[in-house]
Amino acid sequence: MTSLPVAPDTFHVFDTTLRDGAQQEGLRLTVADKLKIARHLDELGVNFIEGGWPGANPNDTAFFAAAADGELELHHAELVAFGFTRRVGAKAADDPLVQALIDARTPVICIVAKSHDEHVFRALHATLEENLEMIRDTVSHLVANGRRVFVDCEHFFDGYKSNPAYALECVRTAAEAGAEVVVLCDTNGGMLPSQMGDIVTAASAIGVDLGVHCHNDTGCAVANTLAAVDAGVMHIQGTVNGHGERTGNANIITLIANLQLKYGWSLVSEASLREATRISHAISGITNVPPNSRQPYVGISAFAHKAGLHASAIKVDANLYQHIDPTLVGNDMRMLVSDMAGRANIQLKGEELGYDLSDRELAGRITDVVKQREMDGYSYESADASFELLLREQLELGDDFFEVLSWRVLTGHEVKPEGDSEATVKLRARGEVLAYVGEGHGPVNALDMALRAALKQAYAHVDDFELIDYRVRILDQGHGTDAIVRTLIDTTDGERTWTTVGVGTNVIEASWEALYDAYRWGLTKRAVPVG
């Protein structure tokens, strides 16, 4: 059987979630989002984080400014600014977009260059020689400014098929001008693994270090990347959760796990790899793209087995039915969550939040409550605030900020400027009974208004709370309009954002519960600064 290659002396894991990943339809990242994601990527142990295109849009420029001004402390990764070769007919030294790359103050700059002759003619409207001069001029200007320079050869594989000599000439030109790595890009994503090797090998003859950048249009982004690795590239690009334009980029966590656990290479620390599942889900939370439960290695279903056929064999030896030990990537086999493992998780989670759950009996009791509630449809994985409230109840920490006496909401066909819904909420807070009305667009918005109006009388600062996201999932499909519903609500007070969960036989009941938790948690945090 073909043996897998050994690791080269130097190997780059280059993440482009913040640049190419952000090209995904519907994905919009603020500067704060980008900073948070970059910290997660650094924790994961990637070598390079491509942060965006400074100068191309104010958001990316602001991200690099924030990073350079000390808002992003990286322990491991190098930050990379992305840009283009200089404009046709200009000089790199006079090109404001090239200058913006230098102004981004990153140690590394990655520029994209055309390497497909048809694209030079038809998209750039330039001669083949002018494109080579653009590469030469831009790379040497950036190198002269003290930057390490990587060059992405756009459409390299299609370009090689169209005009192999020219595609290779682009690689050679970049190398001669001082590029440290030349990255071969399958920009349109149409390659298949069996076709990668020969083209990479042809480029290898030039002698510069090579990288690869793949998209998933044939469902082969990961395999194409591995095929290029097998042919000798020492630098791979990808994105967390496979984010990216069209079908997305190569999934960088899948690549790291394959190279580390199948090839036996050591790219990130074992401890970092064990954070992969958590980091993947945390980044899903920031991008607000629901996590793919079937994602290799880190999906919540990736090691889940339906009872039945496999069950008895799994009891004999879990490894009979799994390709790796899921704990290596911080995941878990879903059928065998033992009471022990469950309790250990709860203890760890509690510790993270600043609670001492070392008492085994107490931790066991809380684990049972959590398991029961997860069976009922709650999901605490994505709702840390509701989890903390449950913990505080079990610890009898008594957060008696308010008691709800009643609530109701009326929605109808009439739409007034204040909305189409009217809610009343009656509660007791600080010894007083408060009954208030709220109007809004939809029942949840109206309930939010009424609850806020009442609570404001007792706790003025609830006015700082803002509901920023609201998600609904029907849990038992196929039951018509009386199915079980789960809602998640994200709330912010400007400083922090928290997520709460509610479950009910209808969307209003579930929403109300998540809303109730949202306010309770916000009040708790103002009163009891923990962690």
Added chain:
Amino acid sequence: MTSLPVAPDTFHVFDTTLRDGAQQEGLRLTVADKLKIARHLDELGVNFIEGGWPGANPNDTAFFAAAADGELELHHAELVAFGFTRRVGAKAADDPLVQALIDARTPVICIVAKSHDEHVFRALHATLEENLEMIRDTVSHLVANGRRVFVDCEHFFDGYKSNPAYALECVRTAAEAGAEVVVLCDTNGGMLPSQMGDIVTAASAIGVDLGVHCHNDTGCAVANTLAAVDAGVMHIQGTVNGHGERTGNANIITLIANLQLKYGWSLVSEASLREATRISHAISGITNVPPNSRQPYVGISAFAHKAGLHASAIKVDANLYQHIDPTLVGNDMRMLVSDMAGRANIQLKGEELGYDLSDRELAGRITDVVKQREMDGYSYESADASFELLLREQLELGDDFFEVLSWRVLTGHEVKPEGDSEATVKLRARGEVLAYVGEGHGPVNALDMALRAALKQAYAHVDDFELIDYRVRILDQGHGTDAIVRTLIDTTDGERTWTTVGVGTNVIEASWEALYDAYRWGLTKRAVPVG
């Protein structure tokens, strides 16, 4: 560059969405669901449809009975029953589960057999020779009963790594007993493409036709399948949308598209391939697993380009930035949706439903309305009934069954046996004003009860209508509780099932609209039997 292989004389596309795909966490398919999916698979042009495991559960037994009794007319595909080799120490002729396979009355039977020595010892608790005898006995018994038999060698690749001679002996035994195809399964999904070829080649020496069955645990299910095809297998297994346990199975639509459009093989008709996007989405609607927008070839984002970088080049030549022409798989470049293509689709859809839209101006006007409504958040792809109602309005076919005068619904914290919600609906039908109250669990259930109570006075048969599914999707995430909401409702009258869509600034408004359409369509169909 390595050239791609030519197509073998016979090649099998074997779909296992209904069997292995149904192992996906959270996926439950009724007999009616399975029949619907099977019809779509037949339309797609697969050669074999594995329908389930008769005898293992009542649902699958009922599916095969329904199929055999004429409820499933297949034009192209052969139906396959799945099962196991006979029990250890028994005889195939006496094994009730083997008999259940024969009783399923399918032309083809696929049985799974152990081929990994450790699994024989530790999961089966049998000797290696007994396992071979189980294969021999079961295959020859089924062949003697006039069935074509395929054998899935479970854990074949891992088994080959553990004990190559034994794994190959299992293949040989199945072949000698009369199996038409022996399928090499990467059951745990841990393989990489570069390791597939040598193992498939070793099995090829036996001389029987080989197939391959891959899972996506390394993100390489499609690539592993292609690597096996390159090494000579003539039968590939997969599932629509990559459904399946853990990380899922190889995506059969991606495989068909790669083989047809990249290899140049002719597996399904060009017309069927153009239905791939629609079929993928229709099956998503049945499984109620949200379609993956980044799915290769058929995802709604698969050919979507963000404006900017690529835009000017795309205007020059769309093919500069796409790996295939998206219309070949029934998809569309999202930046350049031409008016022409839109109108042609609407005309075809109208024709399917029995309406003449050959008038170009009329079709153009309806297309504009549909486009506007889809921009507003409606999705007619999964809601044919709402689409037909829109069509009938535009054609001024005047379905004046009833006019809604007002509706409202109250939900509160009090839960009575009748539910927690109370709705009133006032409408005019057959000249009378009818105002009724409904109670229910949740606001939508209550509205359904009230609407039904009122309509029953005018149209007694609405009592046959039953709401069987209800889905909610928040469309613009990040807007808190006043986001745009889309709901889909499935209704049945016992004979047929229809889907309607509603959109609104809140979940109640959107649900009401879908509910209103559900009753309108049901009444239309009773009054005007079309199609």
